[in-house]
Amino acid sequence: MDHRDHEHRHHEHEAEKQADAREPVAERSVHGTAQKRKHEHAGPKDHGSHHEHMVADFRRRFWVSLVLTLPILAVSPMFKDLVGLEDFLRFPGEMYVLLGFASTVFFYGGYPFYTGLFRELRDRRPGMMTLIGLAIGVAYFYSAAVALGLPGATFFWEVATLIDVMLLGHWLEMRSVMAASSALEELARLLPSTAHRLSEDGGTEDVAVDDLVSGDRIVIKPGEKIPADGKIDRGESSINESMLTGESTPVSKGPGGKVIGGSVNGEGSLTVRVTQTGEESYLSQVINLVKQAQESKSRSQHLADRAALWLTIIALTAGTLTMIAWWFLLGREFVFALERTVTVMVITCPHALGLAVPLVVAVSTALAAGNGFLIRNRGAFERARNLDAVLFDKTGTLTMxxxxxxxxxxxxxxxxxxxxxxxxxxxxxxxxxxxxxxxxxxxxxxxxxxxxxxxxxxxxxxxxxxxxxxxxxxxxxxxxxxxxxxxxxxxxxxxxxxxxxxxxxxxxxxxxxxxxxxxxRESSKGAVARLNEMGVKCIMITGDNEATAESVARQIGLDEYFAQVLPDKKAEKVKEVQGRGLVTAMVGDGINDAPALAQADVGIAIGAGTDVAMETADIILVRSDPGDVAAIVGLAKKTHRKMIQNLLWATGYNVFAIPLAAGVLARWGVVLSPAAGAILMSLSTVIVAINARLLRFDRKV
Incomplete structure (x- = not known):
């Protein structure tokens, strides 16, 4: 389903990210998983560290290329003509100096785009990288030939500025979505590291939780976390299972009662016989549910990639036709035909397209943070504009x-x-x-x-x-x-x-x-009313009993509710609602919500909730205010509208510029020069940037 797909096809990181996602979740136990993944964090395949490396790499390449672009602008004849400084900084051999600086920017700054071009061509999926690579490649090699003696004009400053803009766009984009998911590690931390195991002589010994096996008898003191699933042999206490089951009331248990690893013992001392450990444990099964739900989300190409695909086709077609028309059909000299062809390719260079989406993303991310919600997954945030249903966890979300x-x-x-x-x-x-x-x-x-x-x-x-x-x-x-x-x-x-x-x-x-x-929560009723006005169905999902669920649903004005739902069933309930053909969000705060948050089209965590819920979620509500869910939907709609406007402008100006660059009006003396083409490119970039900034003035999200 397209609305559930992730983006970012153009990053080399994504192939490794998908490989990481297929790694096994658990080995012998939850603690084994934590240690295993902790060790992996030191390796090159780690999702978070690799993503941070990619962001740092784009940042470094951008600043180096930007510094090198300054002398290119100072020496470039076309740029000096454009700004009226034809006689500024003229010296023998200036073209070779210009070629040297431009080559450095081309090969160092443009490296990510060439590798992306080869990867897209290898996968037979040309997109943004193909268009960027072709545009700067054609312009650079033609300009290099001119610098070495071929008659014509150089496009070095356009090549350098295009690379700068593309690096900036990718850096902004990657930084805005960088959030290494550590949900599995947070789940593993629920278990204590040691347990008090009873020996045959009646004494106790502290052992690692990994060393527990089914049949062991362990002692849990008041206030301690329970280290493994089991049955109570002796003692009575109230067990707080809210972090795992969602049941807000501590459950009183005595001999024969079942306890879950990760829950918290109350006021009594218990002797428990271990029944499940490792992958068989309840907590480990929740970990697997989170992992499976996360992996079930496929990816789709970004809107800009699809636009880039069409621009690539248009650029290649228009460039080829321009060369054929002027050189073969009209009999003009090769240098003139080549200049027209290169101008067409340069006009199609996606300066504006490269910033159309990242700038809106950067602005909307900052605007969202200022309004109390943090966007961790841009793709999910964009899907929020199409929400049909929102499932709210009760405890800690709709209630305090x-x-x-x-x-x-x-x-x-x-x-x-x-x-x-x-x-x-x-x-x-x-x-x-x-x-x-x-x-x-x-x-x-x-x-x-x-x-x-x-x-x-x-x-x-x-x-x-x-x-x-x-x-x-x-x-x-x-x-x-x-x-x-x-x-x-x-x-x-x-x-x-x-x-x-x-x-x-x-x-x-x-x-x-x-x-x-x-x-x-005081804001819950208003949040449901606002979402209903937007055509979004509001559903509550809780581990509490039917009577409690019905009472809360009636108070708040919910459309529907699911009661007595355990964690493994919560993700199923999300699937059930999705099965009705509804784009679905899940809003929760507990570990019991993690699989459902991962399964939903949009996972939203209440900020006061647990770390694992936040790490699994796509969006975090800092103020713990359910009313912000409606604000998310509103901002998502406005952000998407800005993106479409920018993409239309970034690609639409080519409708007029490409024919002029190709020389369709040359018979009437209207020929778009390379310098005029550069102005058009710059103008489109400025318009896109201003339009993205206008989103900031819309304070009411």
């Missing part, structure tokens, strides 16, 4: 990913403020997400918690402490069930919408209930 008190139900004799104050007094020193949510809500409401003592965690059930001489407990429904306490209907209703409910007890008596929910 943080609990807040949504509703309280105090029972008779207790006020809402007192209920929250007592709950906050117990939870004041806890790091549990529910505790943090209660404390944040207290702060927002200006409620000060009381002092407490004798704090005690109730594993998987809550916590209790002495507050104002009473034993206050903040517990879950499981604790009430364990104590065989009945839940009043008024409190039971708090569970609607998939909310998390905590119960407050004083000396064993139920005081009331507190419902907590993930806080919806």
């Amino acid at each position: 990913g943080e609990f807040r008190v949504a509703e309280t139900v105090p029972l008779e004799g207790t006020s809402e403020e007192e209920l929250l104050r007592l709950a906050g007094s117990v939870e004041a020193h806890s790091e549990h997400p529910i505790a943090r949510g209660i404390m944040a809500s207290l702060k927002e409401r200006g409620i000060e918690p009381a002092d407490m003592e004798n704090f005690q965690a109730l594993k998987g059930k809550g916590a209790k402490a002495l507050v104002d001489g009473r034993e206050i407990a903040v517990v879950s429904q499981g604790y009430l069930d364990e104590q065989r306490m009945e839940t009043p209907k008024s409190i039971a209703n708090l569970f609607s919408g998939g909310r998390t409910v905590s119960f407050v007890l004083a000396d064993g008596r139920l005081l009331g209930g507190i419902a907590l929910a993930d806080k919806v």
